[in-house]
Amino acid sequence: MSQKKKPPPATRQPSGFQFSIADRIDFLNPEHWDHVTRHHSVFLDRRYLANAQQEFCEQIIRNFAIVYEHGNPIAAVATQTFDVDGTQLISAKPSDSRTPTDHLKRKSLSMIKRRIMLCGNVHTWGPHGVAFAQGISESDAWRGVADCLYRIRRANRLHGQVDYVIVKDLFESDGYDPSPLEPFRYRSLETEPNMVLHLHPEWRSMDDYLASLTKRYRAAAKKVLKPFQAGDLKISPVTNLGDEKDRLFELYQAVASKADVCLFGLSESTLPKLSTALGEDFATIGIRRGDSLIGFVTMIRDGDTAIGFYLGMDYEENAQLPIYHALLLSVIDKAIQWSCKTISFGRTALEAKSRLGCKPETTTVWIRHRVPLLNMMVQQILKNVHHQEPPQRNPFKELA
Numbered sequence: 001m002s003q004k005k006k007p008p009p010a011t012r013q014p015s016g017f018q019f020s021i022a023d024r025i026d027f028l029n030p031e032h033w034d035h036v037t038r039h040h041s042v043f044l045d046r047r048y049l050a051n052a053q054q055e056f057c058e059q060i061i062r063n064f065a066i067v068y069e070h071g072n073p074i075a076a077v078a079t080q081t082f083d084v085d086g087t088q089l090i091s092a093k094p095s096d097s098r099t100p101t102d103h104l105k106r107k108s109l110s111m112i113k114r115r116i117m118l119c120g121n122v123h124t125w126g127p128h129g130v131a132f133a134q135g136i137s138e139s140d141a142w143r144g145v146a147d148c149l150y151r152i153r154r155a156n157r158l159h160g161q162v163d164y165v166i167v168k169d170l171f172e173s174d175g176y177d178p179s180p181l182e183p184f185r186y187r188s189l190e191t192e193p194n195m196v197l198h199l200h201p202e203w204r205s206m207d208d209y210l211a212s213l214t215k216r217y218r219a220a221a222k223k224v225l226k227p228f229q230a231g232d233l234k235i236s237p238v239t240n241l242g243d244e245k246d247r248l249f250e251l252y253q254a255v256a257s258k259a260d261v262c263l264f265g266l267s268e269s270t271l272p273k274l275s276t277a278l279g280e281d282f283a284t285i286g287i288r289r290g291d292s293l294i295g296f297v298t299m300i301r302d303g304d305t306a307i308g309f310y311l312g313m314d315y316e317e318n319a320q321l322p323i324y325h326a327l328l329l330s331v332i333d334k335a336i337q338w339s340c341k342t343i344s345f346g347r348t349a350l351e352a353k354s355r356l357g358c359k360p361e362t363t364t365v366w367i368r369h370r371v372p373l374l375n376m377m378v379q380q381i382l383k384n385v386h387h388q389e390p391p392q393r394n395p396f397k398e399l400a
Helices: 030-037 046-052 100-111 140-153 180-185 206-211 214-227 245-256 270-283 323-337 351-353 372-383
Strands: 018-022 061-069 072-085 113-120 130-132 164-171 187-190 194-198 232-239 283-290 291-300 305-313 342-344 358-362 365-367
Touching: 018 140, 018 245, 030 046, 030 061, 030 072, 030 130, 046 270, 072 140, 113 140, 113 180, 113 351, 140 180, 180 365, 194 206, 194 351, 206 214, 206 323, 206 372, 214 232, 214 323, 214 351, 245 270, 245 291, 283 323, 291 323, 305 323, 323 342, 323 351
Parallel strands: 113 164, 305 342
Antiparallel strands: 018 061, 061 072, 072 113, 072 130, 164 365, 187 365, 194 342, 194 358, 232 283, 283 291, 291 305
C-alpha cells in the first residue's frame, strides 16, 4: 500500500500572492500604499518614510513592498537590513572608565558580526514594519508577508547573507495574530513591555491629571514641576528645531551615550527633518535656563496615541534639577492638549513611568534564522530569555 506523500513545508511552496518591491517608498504605487496603511501607524505614512529613507543610507538597506492578492493590495511591508557587531550590544562608556574586563569583553564582541533584516524600524518601537488592508483575512496576509520577506532577503544577497529576519514589535493591544508565521520557522520572543498611560476622557488639562492622583503622587509631581514655574527656568515648546539643531543633538547624544544598546543613533538633521515632514503631528518641548536649552523631549501624534519619542538633557543640570521627570510630565500635558487616548512611553525607565500611572503592554518579536538547524537552537535559547518586569504602581485615586 503506497504512503501518502507529505506536502512540502511552507517555505518550499509558492504562496500565490503577487508583490511589488522597491528600494524607495516613492517607487511604489502611492494610492495602493495609502489604501493599506491609512488606518495604521504614522511610521508607515509616506511622509515619514520618505524622510527616514535618507538616514544611514550607507549602513541600512531599506526596502518597501506591497503584497497583492488577485491584483488587490492587501499588505504593506517596510524592512531595514543592516550589520550588527557585538560592540553595539553594550553601553559605550568613556574609555577611561572601562575596566580590563570591559576591554576584553568589547574585544571579544567585536569579532561577532551578524546581518539582520528587520521588518520594522530600528529607531522606533511598535508594529511599524507591516500593515494590513481592512476587511482581508489576516491569516492569509501573514503568509503573504512571510513570502515577501523571503523575496526581499533573497534579492539582497549581493549585499550580504542575512542571518536573522525579525518582525518587530507586536503589541498585545493591536490584536495581531502572527501564528501563521510559525510554519515559516519564525519563533516568538516576549521583550520588555511598552509602558502605556491611558488618558481619561475627563482630563482636559494637566490640572485634571494631577487631581486624579493620590495625595502622595500628586505632591511628588508638583514638586517636580515647581522649579520650572518661576525664575529663569521654564518649560516651553521648541518651535524651530533647525535653529537649535546643534544643541538638540548635543543633548540627545548625552542620553544616547548612556543607553545599554544603541544600534543606530540619530543624525544631527533627523529631528529637524522629521518635524518638517510631520508638521502638527510632531512636537518638541524644551526646558531652558534663561536662553540655554538644558533638556528636551520630542513627541509624535500617531492617531489617538501620543508617543514620547527621543529626548536629551544636560546631566550636570539634571543632577540638581528633576529635568527628566519634568519632561515626562510635559509629555502628558501635550498629549492631553492633543486629545489623545493613550501615551506610549516605550521600554526604558520602567520605575519612573509606573509612578505616572503607566501600565506594561506585552510586546513580542518574531525571529527566524535562515539555517533550519540554527532555528531549532534559537527556539531553545528564546525559552530561557527573560526581561525586566516593571513595578506595580497604582497612583490614581480610584485604583488606590
